[in-house]
Amino acid sequence: MPEILPADHGILAQIAHGGHGDPHAVLGAHPHDGGVTVRVLKPLAASVTVRYRLASATRKSPGGWGELALAHEHEGVWAGALPVAEVPDYRLEVAYDGGAAIRVDDPYRFLPTVGEMDIHLINEGRHEQLWQALGAHVRRYDGEEPVVGTSFAVWAPRARAVRLEGDFNDWDGRAHPMRQLGTSGVWELFVPGVESGAAYKYVILGADGHWREKADPLAQWAEKPPQSASRVYESTYSWGDDEWMAQRASRGQIDAPISVYEMHLASWRRDRSYAQIADELVPYLADLGFTHVELMPVMQHPFGGSWGYHVTGYYAPDSRFGDPDGLRLLIDRLHQAGIGIILDWVPGHFATDPWALVQFDGAPLYEDPNPQRGWHKDWGSHIFDFGRREVRNFLVANALYWLEEFHVDGLRVDGVASMLYLDYSREAGEWTPNIHGGRENLEAVALLQELNATAYRRAPGIAMIAEESTAWPGVTQPTSASGLGFGFKWNMGWMHDSLQYMEHDPVHRSYHHGEMSFSLVYAWSENYILPLSHDEVVHGKGSLLRKMPGDRWQQLANLRAYYGFMWAHPGKQMIFMGSEFGQEAEWAESRELDWWLLEHPEHQGMRDTVRDLNARYVESPAIWRSDADPGSFAWVEADDAAGNVFGFVRRSGGDELVSVTNFAAMPHHGYRLAFPGAGEWEECLNTDAQAYGGSGVGNLGGVTAVVGEHKGWPAHAEVTLPPLATVWFRRAGER
Structure with missing residues (x-):
């Protein structure tokens, strides 16, 4: 022997x-x-x-x-x-x-499951499909006795040792120590017999000599909170959205109609799975005519009250609603109904839970080790180390993961301003200038540029959207022109100014006329989305309806008029769930929307207004086809502060639409309004229609514009402007 x-x-x-x-x-x-x-x-x-x-x-x-x-x-x-x-x-x-x-x-008879090229790309911070190398992956090996098992790989460069524990070894990591692959910092182990659904964690011996249990940063599924283990997942989903994906790759977004419905999955309807949400949401949005839905973060997060903005599992869909293929089903169903999907994504900071990313291998790894850069005191969370190439890789690959593996049509990047400035929410002495003496976070700028350039290269037709609240130049300029490379930016200035105007009683609005018109000074400085988001209906701000002055009829009329003005304004539009039917109560994540309001005709009328706005919008290329061109907009009435009237024309090619809004509480009869040309103009939308709960004042049968200069335009017509209402006119016969 x-x-x-x-x-x-x-x-x-x-x-x-x-x-x-x-x-x-x-x-x-x-x-x-x-x-x-x-x-x-x-x-x-x-x-x-x-x-x-x-x-x-x-x-x-x-x-x-x-x-x-x-x-x-x-x-x-x-x-x-x-x-x-x-x-x-x-x-x-x-x-x-x-x-x-x-x-x-x-387990110790198998070769490494992470290849040399994977290791090279990870070390370089250039592995664009990082999720295929790290994390947990079910693998099959053919042979006389086929082997099915799961490979586990995790990046922990300062770890002295890593064990794997799970429900397959009675949570005793002593049975499965992992190996480090060279000096890469990657630890790996293939465990036969472990299949999809298994729960696991890594037990990491840090450089400080302490063992820590950690969830997998690249886990594609997780236990339902409050449990915190990662779970192995093997997708078996078969997509049915080939037509949508082919069309998406061939079209742009700037010159397309985009109307976004933002929602929080847990409180749209309570206690629904991804599949159940699909059954109800898809026909609802299809009927309303929204082109896109934007989901507040669906990445795994332990505390529901964070709304998903304190993430612990960047690669794992929220397990509260089911498994990852459930989310794929929801997205697929939306696509087959012609509706795009945008995910809210949070690369600026992450949760403090000790079993997640914090001090992952015994010291700061994902977080910036500099306390002036690594801690967000407003949000009580850690800030990523944007200067570390492996961390940048983690974030860029994560964006690609959602775009490629889940067919997502865009990412709304949260808190961009907090990433761009070293002095964001910091007093003097709490931050250090960059190498040039400035306040710009150069590493974060480089990350965002790499993120956007890579996303648009790998997933053509998508939209990268910045929630950026400052005057940072070139947010939506291409990276080749030193811009950040986003496709769109939220127009926070328009949102603040217009809501402030709307909150005034009509008798006082004449003194605040500029709040509504000022946005046109900078409307083409970026590619904008007009956001009436969840942030405007929480923390004591009240619902959009409650922001409006007057009695209930006037509140509803104000909101309908506001939407009509917004839908025709340059930029794409977005409203938060419930706003489409005049949600009365302030939004709270712990309860679902007040769907019972739709039993009341006036709230059904509000919903019908939004439905018809979306329909008229999509069929009116004058509004959206040349949205990035300042020539697509011109005032026909900008200075009538006393009458609280705003009128403008939107145009693209030969298509023209005139939008006029009367924010006064009384109608204007015989109002002389300039038109871009003589002839018959049809009233194609009137937010004061009786069907919407309005007073029914309007221009039944349309108006006739006659030749005659008025305010620099070649024609004009005598029109009726209903109280607290927006009216759209288009040339008769156009559609």
């Missing part, structure tokens, strides 16, 4: 205690002096036997198995020498006190 390959008891003790960085060098099968030594780690076993394929066995004659009882060597390590010259196929039979032997495979 061959001799056992000797091993130092100190090394075996390291293996047993999880402190060895390369357990595969000791465990598994190793040829030695004409034999093969097999070492296995089974700390609680009563006996371990190796069953191995004899050299004489063939595929046609598969018999011929040998057996060898291993001897306990040291602290749960068992060893024996097989009388064969080459490493054979083998399995283990392990018995525990009082039990029968169980046949298992040996």
Whole structure:
């Protein structure tokens, strides 16, 4: 019999205690002096036997198995020498006190599942499909006895050792120490028999000598909170949106109609799964005519009250609603109904939960180690180390993951301003200038430019959207022109000014006329989205309806008029869920919307207004086809402060639409309004229509514009402007 390959008891003790960085060098099968030594780690076993394929066995004659009882060597390590010259196929039979032997495979007989090119790209911070290398992946190996198992790989460069624990080893990480692949900082292990659904965590021995349990940063599924383990997931979803994806790749967004419905999954309707939400949401949005839905963060987060903005699992869809294929189903159903989907994404900061990214390998790793840059005192969260290439890779690849694996049509990037400025929410002495002496966070700028350039290159037709609240230049300029490279930016200035105007009683609005018109001074400085988001209906701000002055009829009329003005204004539009029917109560994530309001005709009328606005908008290319061109807009009435009237024309090519809004509480009869040309103009939308709950004042049958200069235009007409209403006119016969 061959001799056992000797091993130092100190090394075996390291293996047993999880402190060895390369357990595969000791465990598994190793040829030695004409034999093969097999070492296995089974700390609680009563006996371990190796069953191995004899050299004489063939595929046609598969018999011929040998057996060898291993001897306990040291602290749960068992060893024996097989009388064969080459490493054979083998399995283990392990018995525990009082039990029968169980046949298992040996994790330490498999080659690494992370390739050299993967390691090179990870080290360079350029692995654009990082999720395919790191995390947990079900793998299958063919053979006479096919093997199914899961490979685990995690980046923890300062770790002294990493163990894998899960429901497959009774949460005892001693059974599965992982190996470090060279000096890459990547730790890896393939565990046979572990399949989709298994729960797991890493147990990391930090440089400080302390063990920490950590969820997988690249896990694609997680336990439902308050549980915090990661879960193995193998998608079996078959997409049905090929037509949508092909069309998306061939079209732009700037010159397309975009009307966005923002929503929070947990409080749109309570206690729904992804599939149940799809059943209700898709027909609802299709009827309303929104082109896109934007979901507040659906990445795994432990505290529902954070609305998803304190993320712990960047690659895992929120398990509160089901598994990842459930989210794929929701997105697929939306696409098949012609509705795009945008995800809210949070790369600026992350949650403080100790089992997640914080001090992942015993010291700051994902977070910036500089306290002036690594802590967000307003939000009580850690800020990513934007200057570390592996962290930038983690974030860029995460964006690509949602765009590619989930067919998402765009990402709304949260808190861009907080990333761009070193002095964001910091007093003097709490920040240090950059190398040029400025306040710009140069590393964050580089990250955002890389993010956008890479996203548009790999996923053509998508939209990257910045929530950026300052006057940073070039947010939507291409990176080739030193811009940040976003497709759109939220127009926070328009939102603040217009809501402030609307909150005034009509008798006082004449003194604030400029609040409504000022946005046109800078409307084309960026590609804008007009956002009436969740932030405007929480924290004591009240609902949009409650912001409006007057009695209930006037509140509803004001809101309808405001929407009519907004839909025709340059830029794309977005409203938050519930605003489409005049949600009365302030939004709270703990309860669903007040759907019962739709039993009241006036709220149904509000919903119908939004539906018809979307319909008229989509069929009116004058509004959206040349949205980035300042020539697509011109005032026909900008100065009537006393009358609270705003009128403008939108045009593209030969298409023209005139929008006029009367924000006064009384109608204007015989109002002389300039038109871009003489002829018949149809009233194609009137937010004061009786069907919407309005007073029914308007221009039934349209108006006739006659030749005659008025305010610099070649024609004019005498029109009726309903109270607190927006009216759209288009040339008769156009559609």
